[in-house]
Amino acid sequence: xxxxxxxxxxxxxxxxxxxxxxxxxxxxxxxxxxxxxxxxxxxxxxxxxxxxxxxxxxxxxxxxxxxxxxxxxxxxxxxxxxxxxxxxxxxxxxxxxxxxxxxxxxxxxxxxxxxxxxxxxxxxxxxxxxxxxxxxxx
Amino acid sequence: xxxxxxxxxxxxxxxxxxxxxxxxxxxxxxxxxxxxxxxxxxxxxxxxxxxxxxxxxxxxxxxxxxxxxxxxxxxxxxxxxxxxxxxxxxxxxxxxxxxxxxxxxxxxxxxxxxxxxxxxxxxxxxxxxxxxxxxxxx
DNA sequence: AACTCAAGTTAGTCATAGCTAACCGAAATT
DNA sequence: AATTTCGGTTAGCTATGACTAACTTGAGTT
Numbered sequence: 001x002x003x004x005x006x007x008x009x010x011x012x013x014x015x016x017x018x019x020x021x022x023x024x025x026x027x028x029x030x031x032x033x034x035x036x037x038x039x040x041x042x043x044x045x046x047x048x049x050x051x052x053x054x055x056x057x058x059x060x061x062x063x064x065x066x067x068x069x070x071x072x073x074x075x076x077x078x079x080x081x082x083x084x085x086x087x088x089x090x091x092x093x094x095x096x097x098x099x100x101x102x103x104x105x106x107x108x109x110x111x112x113x114x115x116x117x118x119x120x121x122x123x124x125x126x127x128x129x130x131x132x133x134x135x136x137x138x
Numbered sequence: 139x140x141x142x143x144x145x146x147x148x149x150x151x152x153x154x155x156x157x158x159x160x161x162x163x164x165x166x167x168x169x170x171x172x173x174x175x176x177x178x179x180x181x182x183x184x185x186x187x188x189x190x191x192x193x194x195x196x197x198x199x200x201x202x203x204x205x206x207x208x209x210x211x212x213x214x215x216x217x218x219x220x221x222x223x224x225x226x227x228x229x230x231x232x233x234x235x236x237x238x239x240x241x242x243x244x245x246x247x248x249x250x251x252x253x254x255x256x257x258x259x260x261x262x263x264x265x266x267x268x269x270x271x272x273x274x275x276x
Numbered sequence: 277a278a279c280t281c282a283a284g285t286t287a288g289t290c291a292t293a294g295c296t297a298a299c300c301g302a303a304a305t306t
Numbered sequence: 307a308a309t310t311t312c313g314g315t316t317a318g319c320t321a322t323g324a325c326t327a328a329c330t331t332g333a334g335t336t
Contacts, residue, residue, distance in 0.1 A: 005322070005323085007322075007323060007324095027283075027284090027286095028283070028284060029282085029283060029284085037323090037324070037325090038322085038324075038325060038326080039170060039283075039284070039285095040284090040285080040286090040325070040326080041323070041324055041325075043283095043284060043285060043286095044285090044323085044324095045323085047285090060283080060284085060332090061283080061284060061285085062283095062284095087251060087254075090258075091251065091254035091255070091258060092254065093250055093251060093254055094250075097248055097250045097251065099247070100248065101247055101248055101250075101251045104246035104247070105243055105246055105247065107246075108242035108243055108245075109239055109242070110235055110238065110239055110241070110244065111230055112232075112235050113225060113229065113231060113235065113239045113241075116225075116231055117229070118227075118229065118231040120229060132279095139285085143292070145292075145293065145294095165313070165314090166313070166314060167312085167313060167314085168316095169335070175293090175294070175295090176294075176295060176296080177313075177315090178293055178294085178295070178296080178314090178315080178316090179293070179295075180314095181313095181314060181315060181316095182293085182294095182315090185315090198313080198314085199300090199313080200313095200314095201313060230285085265324085
């Protein structure tokens with residue numbers, strides 16, 4: 001994810017999610033609310049992201065992701081989704097836990113690990129079929 | 139791990155590993171070297187950990203983990219080991235990658251996820267036996 | 277027109293965590 | 307004995323990221 005800090009990654013994701021896919025302008029207060037920070041923090045973060053060209057603003061100073069910002073958001077969400085599926089479907093963690101952990105793990109795991117999890121996600125369905133057969137035989 | 143920052147957790151682990159299980163005094167420079175930070179940073183970190191009662195010092199100001207510090211170190215290393223085993227044995231990641239990722243994930247995953255990984259580590263061996271049977275039948 | 281209120285920014289503070297440069301003290305070298 | 311060197315600390319700086327309090331500005335209300 002380029003040179004973005006984890007904090008900035010959270011902001012990007014929040015903007016994406018609040019703007020229904022990056023196509024609406026989002027208010028600073030809503031971002032603050034979404035992430036549980038003060039509007040000052042959200043405002044400053046948006047200034048930084050605007051400097052980096054990841055969000056743009058309208059006359060009311062609301063923000064929207066630029067194409068580059070949106071690309072990053074989608075990449076992050078994909079990453080997050082792979083991890084979530086693994087935690088929920090494979091490990092059987094409940095939605096809440098799986099989601100929280102996916103959002104945290106997303107920032108620290110390597111591409112290799114992500115790929116391995118991804119392969120595992122599909123492999124697991126086959127194994128379940130295998131498990132079924134084994135169960136029958138027992 | 140109580141109220142320790144990730145950074146402080148790294149320092150605790152470094153002290154543990156350099157002291158061969160927490161029973162030798164460790165030099166500040168060696169901690170700095172191990173973690174790739176300046177001796178100033180390591181020195182300050184040790185002062186903080188000493189305040190928290192997690193390390194104690196000798197006349198030369200070298201540090202050793204207190205029982206509480208050692209307990210934390212061992213808990214962290216156990217956690218790390220469970221994750222490592224999963225990444226290496228189950229996902230098949232190479233040692234280097236598995237270790238790096240384990241050290242990073244260690245700080246962000248919940249107890250539920252850890253337990254799930256742990257169960258999975260043992261379940262996986264059974265599944266491998268199952269896989270063998272299935273393979274024979276194909 | 278005057279007022280209120282909500283949204284956003286600015287100014288100023290704090291904590292964490294890193295850094296370099298300079299200093300102290302004790303051990304080792306010459 | 308004088309000097310160097312090594313290990314550790316102190317002082318002072320930087321960046322990130324959070325906060326509160328106070329201000330601005332524009333929109334809606336009275």
